[in-house]
Every structure is written in structure tokens, then in C-alpha cells.
Amino acid sequence: MDKNLIKAHKISDEEYKEILNILGREPNLLELGVISAMWSEHCSYKSSKKYLNGFPTTAPWVIQGPGENAGVIDIGKGMAAVFKIESHNHPSFIEPFAGAATGVGGILRDIFTMGARVVAGLNSLKFGNIHDEKIGKFQKYLLKGVVSGISHYGNCVGVPTIGGECAFDECFNGNILVNAFALGICKKEDIFYAKAEGVGNPVIYVGSKTGRDGLGGAVMASDSFNEKNKSLRPTVQIGDPFCEKLLMEACLELFKTGFIIGIQDMGAAGLTSSSFEMAGRSGSGMKLYLDKTPMRESKMTPYELMLSESQERMLICAKKGYENEVIQIFKKWDLDAEVIGEVSDTGKMELFWEGELVGLIPIEPLSEKSPILNRALSEPKYFSEIQNVSFALKMDAQELFVKMLSNENISDKSYIYEQFDSSVQTNTLKADGSLGASVIRVKENNAALAMACECNSRLNFINPKIGAAIAVASAGRKVACTGAKPLAISDCLNYGNPENPEVMWQFAKGCEGIKEACKALNTPVVSGNVSLYNESNGISIYPSPTIVSVGLQEDANKILKSHFNKAQIPIYLLGESFGEFGASLAMKIQDNKVAGKLRELDFEAELKLWNFLYEANEKECLECANNVGIGGLAVSLAKMFAISNVGARLKSGFKQNAWLFEESQSRVIVGVKDEKLFLNLIHQFNIPFTKLGCTDNDLNFTLDELSLSIKELKEIYFNSFRENLL
Known part of the structure; x- marks a missing residue:
């Protein structure tokens, strides 16, 4: 086969030798395209798989861990929560509206294909420098396009977007991050899996017709950006949220019938990945008659049909004899539905076109035994250079x-x-401008689910292991601040080019941090995604492992607020402050540096804090709670007062003004309802605490030497972002 053709499919010489070994012959173009998609970084995780092994994935409440479309946990009284986070970074940089929109569509399908109705969405967004003279305007264009795409798709489908995070740094100038999370609810017995078994059972294509949009998307997502590949718009899919809504309702109706064996979303690599994964997980074979695929463009080829990433499509393995019943459900919802194949026992994918066999590929080597690469690891050169950088307050504290x-x-x-x-x-109980985690009510069991998204890329840059552990802990801490128990996480591991040994070192260390944190905090990983090659012109992003923590409060009426709502509320800081300025926002703003050290996370102190918050909330002695995060105590308190209508004169007890902005972990601000009960309980838990003061009706915010009227505080906090976008 032509070497240029092999190279164009991102197949290495070693991989091509393995293909020859698997097939026992040269592949044809269709087979090469199918294998290149299945072995792409995006689909096979060939660089990352070895580091994902060992993630804690089980607990008594975990029903389904990694390996399916989404993770599933038990949330009581026969109900389950299904959730996952995924990336759509490259498509959103190329075409922000369509890329972000289809990212939302894809994650929604991952959830409802498991049998769950999608009830909530979050997003984690990272953009470059919006103030830069050269690229600031472009970054604002990307932001506006991404936000429009997310809102367009989610709003049209009728799934509430209830929270998330958005951050900015120069490291994302050439490669933005768009991570989408979705959560659904179903009965435990109604969970469906991606499998295709039972010889002769029909394989049914449902949803939108297939076009040429999204061709090569999985391979595109497995490469870096450079001057040669900037014009990649044809690889970005175009979504139709109204069709997605119909598809979701049709699938949920189908799930009640008992007509099907399994179902799989056609996501990255389209019909290729869905068919191979369903058959591979079941140890089956499959025959596909590609000319029967519903098409919206003329003269489409088998290659295009297998690799198209047209949106709003599913592949179903039905029970033999129920084909017509399945098809009629989708016809009722005005969706295409055609039998395009059947399950076999050959262990091979047989692809037919107008009666002729045009592709014959063993399934297991592609779906279950893809290559595992042992890429070189090397500690980054910058790492030792930044460790000894310290922070000293040079600016006036009020100005900073x-x-x-x-x-x-x-x-x-x-x-x-x-x-x-x-x-x-x-069902939304806490969203939008509220601080910390977002919360929905589960009407079926009167419980509440809290979920929080977290990733501080600067921390991961100066220490990828501790930074990743902090992301797990911070997301869980935000959930705990609502009075819910953190139960599990979904992760989206965004890193640079895996061919760079320094990036692979960052990735390996990040995985170590996640493993340690999840094990110590008893929040297993139940789903996730790896996104590599987040690089432009040789410059990789900062390591950015996005973590979403999901927690349960069994009584939806017991959710804690995150702000103050009346005067005479005692305010306490829980946890110890150590003067941590490594990669802090204060250092970034004052010195324009991302440097320093991170202190090892004290998992015992972190878990003790979570347990205290849960117990204190159960005993109804707290008024509100909020995590101390980026910007430290001063910024975290100021945000709480900005969304409140009271003031306070507070004293930190710190000996240095700089410590108002330090970012030590495992700290929470609480407003106390019953001070006597609170003090008794905090002593029982042996958690360090400081009384900062009380809320009042003065409508001024004062913390040590820092002071703003509540009016000024609100103006700065609520108006600055819009002004920066003008």
C-alpha cells in the first residue's frame, strides 16, 4: 500500500506491521480507514491506557464503572444516576459554535443510551488571553461561539445547564478546552449496555441520515494543531438538537419494551466505533450491509459511511422478530430506522456493499486489544526552575x-x-450565579444530587501529581459544602502532545494524583475521557485534568446555601492556612508568574472536613458553606458577600496581609445557625477553626485592611467580565 496513504491515516510503521499480521494481507482503503479510526488516540487510548489502570473504580454504590458509555451509581430507593464528562476541544477551536454544540449532543447521547433521562449538564471551558492585542479578539470570538453552541443545543433539547467553570490563561491561546458533562436518572433495573450478542439478531441503524460531515474527526482529534492543518472545518460535525430530542424520547420509549439486546451511540468514528465496540464487548461478530444505511448525500462510499461522524445516530442490537416494532417506534418520532446488519459468531466484522464483501476485519484486535504504547517519560526542564520561586506582597493589598x-x-x-x-x-435547586456545586432534586426519591466541576491548570503545571489530587479534593469539597456526600467522579484528562516525553511525564503524574486522591477520599472514578494532542505549533497546554464530583443528599430539603442571607450570622473559617502561594492567582496577577511549590494534600484532614460538613448539616447548625478556592480567603468571602445583601467587619487573625490571598487547601467558610451546637461538633471532629466575625446590616465588606461597600463589591464582581468582553 502507498506509504503516503498510510501516513495520512496516522498509522505508524509498527502499527502497519501489526495490521498486516492481523489481516494476513494488505488492507484495502476501507479497512485502513476503519483501523486508523479505531486505533486513533481518541478511540483507543493507546498512549494513556497503561496509566489509567489502577484507578479506583468500585464501591458499594457503584453500579457501573469505566468501560461503558457512562458510569452509574446507586442513589437510593431503586434509583440510579448515570454520568460522564467528555472533551470536544479540537472541534470547538476549529468551529466554536458547531464544535461546542455537538460536544453537548454527544455527551447527552452517552447518557440516554444507558437508559437514563438526562436531567443536568455542566461544562468546563478554558480560553486564552482575552487582553492580548494580537489574539484577544479571536479568543473572545471563540468564547462567544462556544457559549452560543452550548446554549443552543442544551436549551433546544430541554436539558438544564446548571453550572460549570470557565478559566483563562495564555497556555490555551492555541488550543482551547471545551469539556461537557451530563447526568441522567433512571431506575436501577432499567440500565442498558452497549452489547451485540445472539447470532442472527438484527442490527438496526436509527436517528438522522448519514452525511459527509465529521469525516476523520477521531483522527483529527488525535493530532496537534499546526500551520498545515488549520483548515479542518470539514471534520467538524453539524448538530441538530431538535432531532436529538426526538431521538432521546424514541430511545426512552424503546427501553420500556424489552425489544432490544443493546444500544450504542455513534460518537467518535461513527458507525465504525459503535459496531466494533458492541460486538467486541460481547465477543461476537457482525455483518453490515452498508448500502442500506440511510444517507442524506448522493454517491457516498463505504469508507465515508463507516467513518462519518454525522450526529444524532444510534446503533441497536434488537431481538430477532422484533425488527418492525423497533422501527415503528422511531418512525413515529419521525426518525430514520433501518436494519443494516446482523450479529454473527465469526468474531469478524464483515462489510458488504451491494452484495459484495468489501471489508473483513477481526473485531477483538481492534476493539479490545488496540496497541498500548510505552512512550518515553521525562521530567520537564522547567520543573526544577520554578520550584524555588516565592511570593512576597509588593502591591498595595487593597489594589491587588x-x-x-x-x-x-x-x-x-x-x-x-x-x-x-x-x-x-x-428540578434545579442550585445553579447559575450560586457558588460551588450545583444541585438538582430527584423527584422519584426526594433526594438531591450535587455536582461540581474543578480544574486549576496552573496548579497542575507546577506539580501535575498534587495538582490533579487537588482537583479531585476541590470538586468533592464543593459538593460537601452543599451538605451532600461525595460519591464518585468522572474525569476528562486534557494534556498536550503524548509524543513529547515531558507531556507524558505530566500525564503519568496526574494519573498518580487522581488514583491517590480517589482512593483516600473514597470517590471512585466511574467514567471519563482522555484528550491528548492539545498543542498548537509545538506548544502544549498546561496539564488540565477536569474532575466532576457527584454527591448525594438523601433529603432534597436539606441542601445548604453558599451565601449569607441575613445579619447576625457568625462566620467561621474551617481548616488550616499555611501560606500557600504556589501558582496562586495573586502571583499571576502581581508577578505574571506561574511558579512555586505545592504542599502535599492532607487527605485525612480533607475527608474529616467533608464528614463534618455532612454531620453539621444533618444537625441543622449551619446556615451556609463555601469552599475557599482561587484567590484565597479574601476573594472567596468577597464572592459570598457579592451575592448576599448584608455586610460584615471581619478579622482573619493572619499576621501578614499577603495571607488573605494564599490558597491553602481543605478550607471552608461557614455561616453558623446554632453556634453552641456548631462549636461542640467542631471540637468533636478536631478541625482547626477561626471565628472571623458576624454579618451585619451595614452594607460594607471589611476584612482586615481590605474594604469595599457592598455596592462597590457588586459592581466590580458582576460587571467586570462583561466589560472585559467588549
């Missing part, structure tokens, strides 16, 4: 405080969340 509040990484993102419908389905 105001700059931090107005910084796009801190200020209110109402420009973004106002475009999302957060109240559709009427």
Missing part, C-alpha cells in the same frame, strides 16, 4: 484585592450562564 475581583478568572460569569436554561425540567 480589586484587581483579583475584576480578573476574568474570578468575576461573575453571568454573560455565560444567563444564556443557559438552568430551570427547565423544574
